[in-house]
Amino acid sequence: MSFKPFSYQERYGLRLQRLALDGGFTCPNRDGTLGVGGCTFCDNRAFHPAYTQGKSILEQLDAGMAFHRRRGRQADGYLAYFQAFSNTYAPLDVLRSRYEEALSHPQVRGLVIGTRPDCVNAAKLDYLAALQRQGKIVEVEFGIESVYDATLQRVGRGHDFACTREAICETARRGLPVGGHLIIGLPGETREMILESAAILNELPISYLKIHQLQILKGTAMEAEYQAHPEAFLRLGADGYIDLLADFLDRLRDDIAIARIVSQVPPAFTDAPWGLLKQEELWKRLEKRWFLLPLQG
Numbered sequence: 422m423s424f425k426p427f428s429y430q431e432r433y434g435l436r437l438q439r440l441a442l443d444g445g446f447t448c449p450n451r452d453g454t455l456g457v458g459g460c461t462f463c464d465n466r467a468f469h470p471a472y473t474q475g476k477s478i479l480e481q482l483d484a485g486m487a488f489h490r491r492r493g494r495q496a497d498g499y500l501a502y503f504q505a506f507s508n509t510y511a512p513l514d515v516l517r518s519r520y521e522e523a524l525s526h527p528q529v530r531g532l533v534i535g536t537r538p539d540c541v542n543a544a545k546l547d548y549l550a551a552l553q554r555q556g557k558i559v560e561v562e563f564g565i566e567s568v569y570d571a572t573l574q575r576v577g578r579g580h581d582f583a584c585t586r587e588a589i590c591e592t593a594r595r596g597l598p599v600g601g602h603l604i605i606g607l608p609g610e611t612r613e614m615i616l617e618s619a620a621i622l623n624e625l626p627i628s629y630l631k632i633h634q635l636q637i638l639k640g641t642a643m644e645a646e647y648q649a650h651p652e653a654f655l656r657l658g659a660d661g662y663i664d665l666l667a668d669f670l671d672r673l674r675d676d677i678a679i680a681r682i683v684s685q686v687p688p689a690f691t692d693a694p695w696g697l698l699k700q701e702e703l704w705k706r707l708e709k710r711w712f713l714l715p716l717q718g
C-alpha cells in the first residue's frame with residue numbers, strides 16, 4: 422500500500438506557496454442561473470481567508486504573502502489560488518483581466534483555479550493552456566464532490582458526473598494539470614460506494630485530489646437534512662474516517678497525488694467534534710492506520 426502526498430517541490434522543483442484569493446466571481450448555483458441556495462453543503466464564507474476581504478487582487482496577494490511570512494513560511498514563489506466560488510464563471514475577457522492582474526505580481530509564478538465542471542469551455546481552456554506555454558504554472562481544480570449522479574442531484578450541484586468527466590478530460594487534453602475535490606460522507610453514499618468511486622476516478626486524467634470529510638456547516642440545507650434524516654449519513658468519527666480513507670487510497674491510482682485529507686473551517690461554522698483536528702494530526706493518524714491495521718474505536 423502506498424499513496425503519494427502532493428509536493429510542489431517534486432512537481433516543479435520549487436517551494437511554492439498557494440495564496441487563496443477572492444477574485445470577485447460568483448457561482449451559477451447562487452446567482453439564479455441554476456439556483457440561489459448553492460450546493461446543500463456549501464457556505465463559501467467558511468473558506469475566505471480574512472486577508473482577502475475588501476481588497477484588490479494585488480492587495481490580497483501582498484496581504485497573503487505577509488500572512489505567510491509572519492508564520493515563518495519560506496517560499497521560492499507564490500501561486501495565485503482563485504478559490505472563492507467558481508473562478509471561470511465569467512466571460513473570457515473578465516477572466517483574462519483578473520488572472521493577468523495576479524500574474525503581474527513579480528513573485529507570482531502561476532495560477533491555481535478552482536471551479537465547477539460546467540463553468541469551463543474550449544476558449545477558456547485554450548487560453549489557460551496558452552498561459553502555460555508562456556511558462557506560467559496553471560492548475561485547474563474541479564469540484565467533483567461525488568462520482569454518483571444521485572448524490573450530485575441530492576446535494577443540488579446542478580450538473581452530472583458526465584459533465585465532470587468531460588471537463589477533466591478536456592482540461593488534461595490541453596496539457597493542464599487537473600486537481601479534484603472529493604467529499605467523503607455525502608448523504609446516501611455507503612462505504613462500498615465510496616470505495617468503488619476510486620475505480621471510477623482512476624479512469625480520469627487527474628493529477629491530484631483534495632479529499633475531505635463531509636463537514637455539516639451551521640445554517641446550511643445539509644444541516645437541516647442531517648437533522649431530519651441522520652440515518653442517511655455515515656457519521657464517521659475521526660478514526661472511522663481515516664479507516665475508510667486508507668481503504669479508498671489503497672484503491673486509488675498510485676500517481677494521483679493527495680493534496681488534502683481533511684477540511685477545516687473556523688469553529689464558528691461547525692459543531693463537528695473532530696472537524697477541527699489539525700491537518701497534521703489526521704496525516705499522522707492515516708500513517709498509523711497504514712502501518713498498524715486496524716485503528717481501534
Ligand code: SF4
Binds near residue numbers: 448451458460537
Ligand atoms: S460548492 Fe461551489 S458550486 Fe456549490 S454553491 Fe458553493 S461555490 Fe457554488
